[in-house]
Amino acid sequence: MNVLQRALASMTRKKAKSLILLIIVFVLGNIMLSSLVIMQSVDSTREAMLRELPPIVSMQMDNEYIQEKMEEVDDPQEMDIRLPDFDELEEIEEAGRDYIRAYDYSAHGSITTKSLDYYQPEDESTERGMVEDSGEGQYFTLRGAQIPQFTLLEVEEARVSQGRTFEPQEIEEGKPVILMSEELAEENDIMAGDHVLVENKWHEIDRPGGPDDEPELIDAREYEFEVIGLLDFLDVPGEEDHAHGMSDREKYQTLYTTNGFIAELQSDSMEIMRDELPEEQREMMEQQEDIVESPQLPVNFVLNTSEDINDFVDSVEPVIEQEYIKLSTQQDNFQQIAEPLESMRSIIVYSFYIAVGSSILVLTLVLLGFLKDRQKELGIYLALGEKKKKIIAQVVVEALGIGLIGATLALFTGMFVSDSISEMLLATQDMDLEEVSRSSSIMDPTAPRFDLEGVMEQYSVSLSFISIVSYYAVIAATTVLAQLISSTYILRLDPKKIMM
Amino acid sequence: MATATINVNNLSHYYQDGDYRRYVLRQVNCSFEKGRFYTILGQSGSGKTTFMSLLGAMDTVQEGEIQYQGYSHKSLDPNSIRRNYTGMVFQNYNLITYLTALENVMVAMEVTENRVPEDRQNVAYNLLDYFGLPRSKANRLVTRLSGGEQQRVSIARALATNVDVILADEPTGNVDADTEDEIVEIFKALAHEHSKCVIVVTHSSEIAREADVVLKLYKGSMTLDE
Numbered sequence: 272m273n274v275l276q277r278a279l280a281s282m283t284r285k286k287a288k289s290l291i292l293l294i295i296v297f298v299l300g301n302i303m304l305s306s307l308v309i310m311q312s313v314d315s316t317r318e319a320m321l322r323e324l325p326p327i328v329s330m331q332m333d334n335e336y337i338q339e340k341m342e343e344v345d346d347p348q349e350m351d352i353r354l355p356d357f358d359e360l361e362e363i364e365e366a367g368r369d370y371i372r373a374y375d376y377s378a379h380g381s382i383t384t385k386s387l388d389y390y391q392p393e394d395e396s397t398e399r400g401m402v403e404d405s406g407e408g409q410y411f412t413l414r415g416a417q418i419p420q421f422t423l424l425e426v427e428e429a430r431v432s433q434g435r436t437f438e439p440q441e442i443e444e445g446k447p448v449i450l451m452s453e454e455l456a457e458e459n460d461i462m463a464g465d466h467v468l469v470e471n472k473w474h475e476i477d478r479p480g481g482p483d484d485e486p487e488l489i490d491a492r493e494y495e496f497e498v499i500g501l502l503d504f505l506d507v508p509g510e511e512d513h514a515h516g517m518s519d520r521e522k523y524q525t526l527y528t529t530n531g532f533i534a535e536l537q538s539d540s541m542e543i544m545r546d547e548l549p550e551e552q553r554e555m556m557e558q559q560e561d562i563v564e565s566p567q568l569p570v571n572f573v574l575n576t577s578e579d580i581n582d583f584v585d586s587v588e589p590v591i592e593q594e595y596i597k598l599s600t601q602q603d604n605f606q607q608i609a610e611p612l613e614s615m616r617s618i619i620v621y622s623f624y625i626a627v628g629s630s631i632l633v634l635t636l637v638l639l640g641f642l643k644d645r646q647k648e649l650g651i652y653l654a655l656g657e658k659k660k661k662i663i664a665q666v667v668v669e670a671l672g673i674g675l676i677g678a679t680l681a682l683f684t685g686m687f688v689s690d691s692i693s694e695m696l697l698a699t700q701d702m703d704l705e706e707v708s709r710s711s712s713i714m715d716p717t718a719p720r721f722d723l724e725g726v727m728e729q730y731s732v733s734l735s736f737i738s739i740v741s742y743y744a745v746i747a748a749t750t751v752l753a754q755l756i757s758s759t760y761i762l763r764l765d766p767k768k769i770m771m
Numbered sequence: 772m773a774t775a776t777i778n779v780n781n782l783s784h785y786y787q788d789g790d791y792r793r794y795v796l797r798q799v800n801c802s803f804e805k806g807r808f809y810t811i812l813g814q815s816g817s818g819k820t821t822f823m824s825l826l827g828a829m830d831t832v833q834e835g836e837i838q839y840q841g842y843s844h845k846s847l848d849p850n851s852i853r854r855n856y857t858g859m860v861f862q863n864y865n866l867i868t869y870l871t872a873l874e875n876v877m878v879a880m881e882v883t884e885n886r887v888p889e890d891r892q893n894v895a896y897n898l899l900d901y902f903g904l905p906r907s908k909a910n911r912l913v914t915r916l917s918g919g920e921q922q923r924v925s926i927a928r929a930l931a932t933n934v935d936v937i938l939a940d941e942p943t944g945n946v947d948a949d950t951e952d953e954i955v956e957i958f959k960a961l962a963h964e965h966s967k968c969v970i971v972v973t974h975s976s977e978i979a980r981e982a983d984v985v986l987k988l989y990k991g992s993m994t995l996d997e
Contacts, residue, residue: 272877284869656854767829
């Protein structure tokens with residue numbers, strides 16, 4: 272008659288006590304299971320949605336932090352905002368080496384030319400009016416790339432529909448090769464592989480005769496680009512819900528080239544403009560030259576998988592010295608967009624801890640009551656010379672056995688309970704949230720790529736293997752802990768007082 | 772001369788009452804041997820239950836020493852003494868109520884570290900049968916047995932651990948006269964036929980008459996009743 276046999280006999284023959292314990296665990300099990308299932312379902316929804324998205328972490332300026340700090344200081348000029356330089360970027364790369372597949376940053380530049388015509392999207396031409404040539408030429412944004420599969424392609428905002436993307440050697444040498452939108456190419460009758468001669472013009476900044484006065488031309492230089500590919504911009508889920516008026520125009524008029532070529536263009540620009548500028552502006556320009564020595568933010572780290580995101584952030588964050596630099600991921604958006612779900616999850620997390628705490632308390636009291644009722648039996652074991660740890664093992668096995676049976680019964684009803692709780696809690700949430708502000712800039716890999724509707728469609732209460740395992744583990748741990756706490760009573764028992 | 776199984780040397784025991792110590796046992800010296808049936812006679816409050824609880828390692832020895840097969844109580848764990856050196860029989864049987872008679876006996880076999888035959892179930896059945904409980908009764912919950920039968924189960928359990936010493940505290944207190952006689956006969960048989968050292972605490976002079984040795988406890992002092 273070993274400990275297990277004794278425990279089994281006690282469980283099956285002391286039916287009333289077993290039934291009371293079973294009912295208590297069943298009720299508590301339902302609460303715990305529903306909490307776990309809802310938490311797991313929200314997590315699964317988040318993971319499933321984030322898994323679909325490119326595994327990118329973006330290092331960018333924390334504008335909110337800067338804004339707060341600026342309000343605190345008397346003179347905002349006192350704030351020393353220094354971007355990470357290439358050495359620091361190397362340190363960051365080293366810290367996250369295990370997770371990084373590649374990283375990309377994009378230098379910004381522009382050209383003003385009459386050699387290319389604007390593409391006017393249909394909706395903009397009707398709603399905003401045609402963009403007119405001011406006489407200086409059309410203004411085109413230049414975006415640099417540091418890797419062949421640069422961010423725009425990585426985040427699948429666009430695909431190369433004709434031609435190819437950059438070769439590593441072209442990037443390394445800063446070659447004047449470009450990718451442009453299919454629309455802009457069509458407007459200008461350009462095909463992939465064409466060479467385009469673009470005249471870039473620099474005009475005087477001051478217009479002495481007012482805005483209508485045509486500015487004086489300072490210099491003009493010709494650059495020959497090779498159009499290596501055309502881009503087809505893809506629909507991004509969630510994009511349609513967000514205001515991003517500039518985005519379409521920017522998309523189609525932007526020329527994508529190598530960072531090296533943009534640096535060369537900026538260098539030309541500084542050389543031309545330096546002598547034309549008043550002293551104050553010249554100083555500012557010199558400061559800008561320093562900026563060229565830093566990678567343009569955001570720097571987008573493309574990781575091996577989405578699962579690496581948290582580990583990467585943990586590894587890299589300590590290396591970043593500047594407090595005003597943050598690491599953004601799609602995870603941040605999820606918390607904002609799927610707030611009703613996240614909020615429900617937070618409530619459930621608290622309820623879960625409260626449920627576990629109360630369960631331990633309730634079970635401890637009930638089990639202590641049972642032990643006191645079994646005082647004589649425990650005294651007999653002690654009088655026979657049984658070790659206290661074996662007696663405790665017996666009562667733990669009993670509680671655990673009944674606990675697991677109760678937990679299994681609750682498994683069948685817990686799903687209905689979780690569904691009801693989930694519906695009830697979501698009904699109390701404000702689903703009519705303000706739109707999440709979306710960056711007007713393309714090539715921002717952390718811009719939201721989903722909306723609340725999509726999140727809610729994805730969300731469903733379901734029982735996963737992990738939920739079941741976690742549930743049994745929690746019930747087992749709670750029951751064992753409660754029984755161990757109440758078993759301190761056994762440690763204090765004196766067989767003489769009970770038996771003689 | 773038989774070997775002493777238990778030696779009691781200068782055993783004293785008291786209860787602290789503020790600064791005052793109230794002694795219930797004073798300088799008790801005695802020894803108990805295998806193959807003999809002892810009774811300890813005494814009135815209520817004479818200290819006989821305290822003496823029994825000290826022999827059975829249910830209480831802590833305060834002054835003096837008890838030796839079990841030559842080993843001082845100081846070198847032994849009280850649990851180990853209860854498990855391996857003594858078997859207790861109580862006035863109110865003290866059986867585990869949700870177990871059968873057989874299971875109660877087998878629990879004791881599991882607890883002891885003494886050598887117990889491997890075929891424990893059969894040994895337990897035989898033991899119970901020896902004490903007048905056939906298999907049909909052995910398989911009953913102890914709550915469904917009479918007082919006398921329960922006391923027999925209790926004796927069988929004490930014996931199941933293969934110990935040399937059986938300690939019994941007023942074992943016939945809750946049984947009728949016929950059953951009392953039967954139980955006394957069992958104790959005598961255990962001592963004389965199975966070479967056990969049987970020590971029975973009682974206030975009954977009838978039982979004492981059946982014993983090989985009668986010790987009397989009076990106000991904490993022990994004397995041998997010639």
